[in-house]
Amino acid sequence: MRYLLAFIVLSLLFTFPFNVAASEKQEDxxxxxxxxxxxxxxxxxxxxxxxxxxxxxxxxxxxxxxxxxxxxxxxxxxxKPEVWSGLLNPNPNDTNPERIQFFDGVGYDGNGDGKAExxxxxxxxxxxxxxxxxxxxxxxxxxxxxxxxxxxxxxxxxxxxxxxxxxxxGRLNLDEHSFPVPLRSNHSYKNTWGDARGWGGRRIHEGTDIFADYGVPVRATGYGIVEMKGWNRYGGWRVGIRDINNTYHYFAHLSGFAKDLKIGQIVEPGQVIGGVGSSGYGPPGTSGKFPPHLHYGMYKDNGYTEWSFDPYPHLRLWSREERARNKNK
The missing domain is CATH 1.10.530 (Lysozyme)
Structure with a gap:
């Protein structure tokens, strides 16, 4: 027991300064x-x-x-080095602005030191x-x-x-996240990403289902812009939000949308965008084919295509972070 207490104390002493230092470094x-x-x-x-x-x-x-x-x-x-220095430049590591320009490279001396590095x-x-x-x-x-x-x-x-x-x-530090539904709400979820789905053909489940009562507020998980809003025969009433890290957040099976929510709108963590529902699996207006829940998915764009990845670890992390913030208020 004595060793356990000593370990906990040492962990707190070393973890807190590390987290503070990491945060300060990121702000810098x-x-x-x-x-x-x-x-x-x-x-x-x-x-x-x-x-x-x-x-x-x-x-x-x-x-x-x-x-x-x-x-x-x-x-x-x-x-690419050859684009920077010029495709026909015999020196792919050239830093001479005049030579780079001669060979139609994009390299530029931005700080005035005579070099295009x-x-x-x-x-x-x-x-x-x-x-x-x-x-x-x-x-x-x-x-x-x-x-x-x-x-x-x-x-x-x-x-x-x-x-x-x-x-x-007006700032760059837009890293805060919120859990998709209020933490005080009666909700439950588990890792269901990759599970088989049969309606509409064989496919995998590209998200995590968060079960909650009908109408429980659904919230934006981060700072972002509304890219999509409307009906899909699989997801029902759904909203898509792109965040600052190029991640697309997908909220489906909603009971409806927040008033005045529109495509192109900027949102922030915790902002209500709709409500938990059971819409989908049919033409517009279809509802009640499954218990009310929020389908939450995350997708990453790499400049060529976009793919789904498991949101469950992120949901667990955001829940812990939000609880910590609420405790410190």
Whole structure:
């Protein structure tokens, strides 16, 4: 018993400072990124939230793909060495701005030190900004520039959505999450991701079912933008929200939507978006074919496609985090 108490005390002593230090380090990163975005905004007139949105999108897809190297600096934007220095440049590691320009590379000296370094955060962000500047700095022309660069409508939509989120809240630290239903509600759930489903054909269950009473509020789990709202013959009345980390959150079988909820709306953790119901498995209006519950799914986009992943561990984590926040209020 004495050893157990000693272990608990030591755990508390070491865990608390570590968590505080980690939080402070993350805030420092956000501050440095914002300073970088603001510097580039000052020289290009491209609003910082568009730069932040591109940066965050690129950082997200680098985490989701194995064919791209992990981001090491403040920025997540990635250029292939041959694109940076120029396809015909005999030196793929060239840092000379004039030579890079001669070979039609995108490399740019963003901090004025006479070098265009692919490992320098300001050079990289300025290089991407210069690409956008060839189209303009207003919203419509920035969208055109993004499409010309990525050649994918969904990518452009995701980035523009992120920009709107950043602009709305005016900050980068948007990491907080909430559990999809109030913790005080009578609810239950278990890990059902990947289970077999038969209605409408053989398929797997792409989410976690949270059983609760009819009409229990359904809440946004994070900061995001409403990408989809409407009826689906499987999910019934459902809402789709894209968060700042490029994760798509899917809420299905709702009894209805929150008043005035609309596509393109910005939401925050804990904001009510609808109610638990039993809609779905049929044409619009079908309900009652199963007990009331919320189907909650999570999907990740990697720049090419989107796939489902298990939300259960995240739900457990967000529940613990929200309880801790409520306890400290």
């Amino acid at each position: 990163i956000y501050q440095k990124r914002m300073e970088l975005y603001k510097r580039v905004e000052a020289t290009t007139q491209i609003p910082w939230y568009y730069l932040a949105a591109v940066d965050q999108y690129e950082r997200s897809i680098r985490k989701a793909r194995k064919d791209l190297p992990a981001a090491e600096g403040l920025t997540g934007i990635y250029f 692919i490992t320098n955060d300001e050079d990289v962000l300025q290089a991407f900004a210069q690409i956008l500047l060839t189209y303009g700095t207003d919203h419509d022309n920035l969208k055109i520039g993004l499409w010309e660069y990525y050649k994918r409508d969904k990518t452009v939509g995701i980035i523009i959505g992120k920009a709107k989120i950043y602009k709305t809240f």
